[in-house]
Amino acid sequence: MRKYTPKDNVQGKAYYTDRFWVAPRVPRLDVEAESHFADVVKALGRKAKESYVEIGQLVVHIKATENFNVLKILKESCGYTQCSEQSAVDYLAKDGEFELFYQLLNISEAKRVRVVCRIKEGEAIESVQPLFKSANFAEREMFDMFGIKVNNHPFLKRILMPDDWEGHPLLKTYPMIGDEFASWYEVDKIFGKEYRDVIGPENRDPARIDRYDTKRFSRVGYEVPFGADISEGEIENPIEYSETVLVDYTKNSSKQLDERR
Amino acid sequence: MAQHQVNYASSAGLPIALTSVDKLVNWGRSNSLWPLTYGLACCAIEMMASGASRYDFDRMGTIFRASPRQADVMILAGTLSKKHSEFARRLYDQMTEPKWVISMGSCANTGGMFNTYATVQGVDRIIPVDIYLPGCAPRPETLQYALMMLQKKIRRESANMNNNTKSNLRLV
Numbered sequence: 017m018r019k020y021t022p023k024d025n026v027q028g029k030a031y032y033t034d035r036f037w038v039a040p041r042v043p044r045l046d047v048e049a050e051s052h053f054a055d056v057v058k059a060l061g062r063k064a065k066e067s068y069v070e071i072g073q074l075v076v077h078i079k080a081t082e083n084f085n086v087l088k089i090l091k092e093s094c095g096y097t098q099c100s101e102q103s104a105v106d107y108l109a110k111d112g113e114f115e116l117f118y119q120l121l122n123i124s125e126a127k128r129v130r131v132v133c134r135i136k137e138g139e140a141i142e143s144v145q146p147l148f149k150s151a152n153f154a155e156r157e158m159f160d161m162f163g164i165k166v167n168n169h170p171f172l173k174r175i176l177m178p179d180d181w182e183g184h185p186l187l188k189t190y191p192m193i194g195d196e197f198a199s200w201y202e203v204d205k206i207f208g209k210e211y212r213d214v215i216g217p218e219n220r221d222p223a224r225i226d227r228y229d230t231k232r233f234s235r236v237g238y239e240v241p242f243g244a245d246i247s248e249g250e251i252e253n254p255i256e257y258s259e260t261v262l263v264d265y266t267k268n269s270s271k272q273l274d275e276r277r
Numbered sequence: 278m279a280q281h282q283v284n285y286a287s288s289a290g291l292p293i294a295l296t297s298v299d300k301l302v303n304w305g306r307s308n309s310l311w312p313l314t315y316g317l318a319c320c321a322i323e324m325m326a327s328g329a330s331r332y333d334f335d336r337m338g339t340i341f342r343a344s345p346r347q348a349d350v351m352i353l354a355g356t357l358s359k360k361h362s363e364f365a366r367r368l369y370d371q372m373t374e375p376k377w378v379i380s381m382g383s384c385a386n387t388g389g390m391f392n393t394y395a396t397v398q399g400v401d402r403i404i405p406v407d408i409y410l411p412g413c414a415p416r417p418e419t420l421q422y423a424l425m426m427l428q429k430k431i432r433r434e435s436a437n438m439n440n441n442t443k444s445n446l447r448l449v
Contacts, residue, residue, distance in 0.1 A: 178360045192393060193392060194393070194394030198394040199394075201359045202397055202402060203402065206362065206366045206403055222387070
């Protein structure tokens with residue numbers, strides 16, 4: 017039998033891990049000399065701490081404080097004019113850090129570069145909104161989902177969640193079904209906290225059956241009237257099958273053969 | 278101008294119809310159910326299909342309105358997020374009495390597959406629901422059936438909404 021694992025924190029641990037599963041690793045290739053990416057790494061100079069090629073994309077690790085300058089070089093001298101995505105990954109449990117990434121696109125060369133940097137929890141990052149207008153919403157989303165502050169952002173405000181929301185949902189410590197605040201959010205907002213008792217907690221069990229609720233659930237094998245009180249047990253009413261059989265084998269209407277014809 | 282002479286005594290009886298106020302009011306209410314155009318997710322596509330020519334809600338007196346002030350029924354079609362729940366309740370409050378609510382699809386009924394932090398786990402947490410319509414997404418026939426069930430329910434009601442009890446509103 018499979019070992020039981022507690023399922024209250026599904027984000028903490030996977031339900032099931034195959035002992036023989038080997039996670040596929042994307043090969044990290046060196047930057048070829050004389051290639052376009054080699055020029056990019058050369059333009060960045062010592063700002064590029066580590067650089068390699070993954071699935072045809074250049075990945076450059078930089079210091080978090082140099083993100084604006086690096087992206088400026090990439091935009092102005094390497095032709096990376098689009099920032100298609102910018103966000104973060106939560107590695108707080110593993111390393112105590114966030115990994116931030118900027119996904120850049122050079123349309124004329126059809127090349128992509130991912131700029132990666134790491135910041136500690138509570139640290140802020142410089143906004144790249146003056147370089148790429150698309151970073152405006154992306155940085156707001158990063159702030160909303162991870163709580164990472166962005167310096168010199170023109171309008172740093174939650175973008176997806178409501179303004180009065182508490183918590184940052186994409187953190188690994190945030191429960192999938194929401195915390196206490198999230199589970200009462202709509203009740204608190206519309207009716208007020210004193211209505212929590214009236215409305216009751218959320219039902220998060222998709223297969224919930226209330227045995228004594230005869231209005232919304234039926235009892236298999238029992239005939240219970242709608243809305244009847246069955247808290248003291250229901251009346252036994254077993255299913256009856258028909259006595260009439262279609263073929264009566266007790267009668268000697270058929271002839272049994274003793275030997276082969 | 279055409280001259281018509283109707284012989285009431287022979288053709289359709291005397292020009293008198295005896296009924297109760299309840300029946301008359303409910304006849305009017307149930308045959309002109311104006312729903313609020315309130316599509317929240319993919320169920321809205323089915324709701325639009327129900328309103329379009331093939332299923333044709335207009336023939337049942339059901340004409341979608343874009344304002345809660347003119348609507349009688351709120352068809353909550355789709356996933357209600359917690360951010361939006363406040364506005365859903367406000368729209369419901371803006372509707373004039375008498376008003377009814379159809380919760381359309383799994384997401385509106387129970388939260389459906391969105392067992393997440395951002396989804397309201399059943400719109401009945403914030404709005405009283407008359408008809409729960411299962412399906413993901415329910416076909417237009419199903420919405421049509423739900424509407425007919427609602428009409429049936431309205432016809433059982435008392436014209437004075439204060440007289441309605443749980444027993445006379447129960448659908449059999």
